[in-house]
Amino acid sequence: MERPALPPGALAGLRVLDLSRVLAGPWCSQLLADLGADVVKVERPGSGDDTRAWGPPWLQRDDGSASAESAYFLSANRNKRSLTVDLSNPEGQRLVRELALGADVLLENFKVGGLAQYGLDYASLAPLNPRLIYCSITGFGQTGPYAERPGYDFLMQGMGGLMSITGRPDGEAGGGPLKVGVALTDVMTGLYAAVAVLAALQRRHVSGTGQHVDLALLDVQVAALANQASNFLVGGRVPQRMGNAHPSIVPYQDFPTADGHMIVTVGNDSQFASFCGVLGRADWARDERYATNPQRVRHRDALVAAIGEITRTRRTDDWIAAMEAANVPCGPINTLDRVFDNEQVRARGLRVELPHQEASAVPLVANPIRLSESPVAYRSAPPTLGQHCEEVLRDWLGLEPEAIAALRAQRVV
Structure with a gap:
């Protein structure tokens, strides 16, 4: 049975070229995709996004066997199309460059300067597509003494102060610093990235030109300290771990x-x-x-x-x-x-299921945004690796089947 046609989302017509992997970038692009953008996820041939291998658990097929789709990958890649491209191949670089020329937004989380060798950095693409909004997500940002360092969520929770205020005090049983139970810095960075992209799109409506968005995990983690950072800056006292207590409210x-x-x-x-x-x-x-x-x-x-x-x-x-x-x-x-058994959670529909190539359905967490006129639409499950190669190359670049077959023969895609 065919699924009913879905109304266009708030971002329908927006093309997003997603070169990011793991969580912060994919979280941003999933949010844009949920809102209607056409998101093409560019992945490494053969292996794809790192998180495809981050299991168990794996999606179970209908016969009970485990598929190659990790739950981690499934959490952040709904509503996207997967295209595999070998960026080490000059022809693959040319292909991604052509895709970028037709994109509104490009997301990437390579190390600082990592895409310059392929001619896919902002400085190389902006002259070719002046309307392009190019969003870079790194651990420490494009500038500063740490810019060249790799950065991961756990590291940022520590360096950015979150772990110093999370956990029980040292004098209590089980005392000591703790990370949050999910990669919260990555998730928050993805949310900030989506806001930044939408702000840049609004600016483009006025100026006609795109811009470079520079987001750092460390910057986001420090910004997200919220009242605790303000308590320190205003009061001059370093906040301490208080377990589950609140520094300013009792009980x-x-x-x-x-x-x-x-x-x-x-x-x-x-x-x-x-x-x-x-x-x-x-x-x-x-x-x-x-x-x-x-x-x-x-x-x-x-x-x-x-x-x-x-x-x-x-x-x-x-x-x-x-x-x-x-x-x-x-x-x-x-x-x-x-x-997930809570009556309010069920009433709000926070669990959704979508048909998947490897199973009749994959369970996912719903998007919490509720828009009255252009609601979030669940168009497709997270893609299998390279699932949409022919489709994307035809839709975005107008390539004929023979040209796509030639790219496959050269192992470009």
Whole structure:
């Protein structure tokens, strides 16, 4: 059965040539693709994007056997077309150069200067396609003393300060720096890259010309320190690891229950009064030590200990039901099976399935953007390696089957 035709997305007609791999660049291009852009993912013949090999787990075929499609790759490459090109071959370089001439956006995350040897850097392509928006993603950016260094998410979480404020204090059991459980710096860089590309497109509407976008993982990680960076710059004190506690709000952390833990996020004094009522300690809301948030922060240790003594007397679900009835922000610490079984997550459709060449369907996480007039469309599953070679070369370059066969014979594609 043919799938119904989908309405054009907000970025329909935009051509994106994606030379990036792993996560930050592909996350950006997947977002653009979800919004309707035609994204061509250029990959190495034979191996493709590094993350194709980052398994297990692998997508299961209908007969139960494992395919060659890693879950990692599937997470960041929906709605794209895969074209394999050998960039070490001069003919492959020429081919990508021709594709760039018809592109609106080029994404790449090669080392600084890495594409210059192929004539595919911004300085080489901009004169040929002045409207091209060329987005470079690197660990440390195009300038500065670290520009030549390779950079990875884990490294940036450490160097950029995130790990210094993530984890339990050194004096506690399990204390020490921790990375976030996903490659968050990569994901945030992909989001910043998409915003930058859209800003450059808007500027092109005015100026008629493209520009070079320079994004660094380290820059993004420092920028994303948000209030913690501001606390240091304004207050002059180096923030420390506080486990799940908040430096400026109390109570805003996890608390023990009779069967596990729950999260309480009290954001104002009114919510605190309601919270105290649920705990059976309405007097705390009138206690000068706890009545206002600055006072609660000042007396954090005593208040948190007292709350914990009460919360450990009842089960998590019982506490959550009582606090939700009193409009106290709270929730469980869900494992991923519970996340995807959550009624709100199911109601919002955060799991989607798309037909795949290797299986009848591949499960994916939905895009969280909701647009009323030009909604996100799930047009195609993440591609198999080189799945769209003929299609892309025909659509973008107008090549005839004989010319494409010749490129294959020369192992260019």
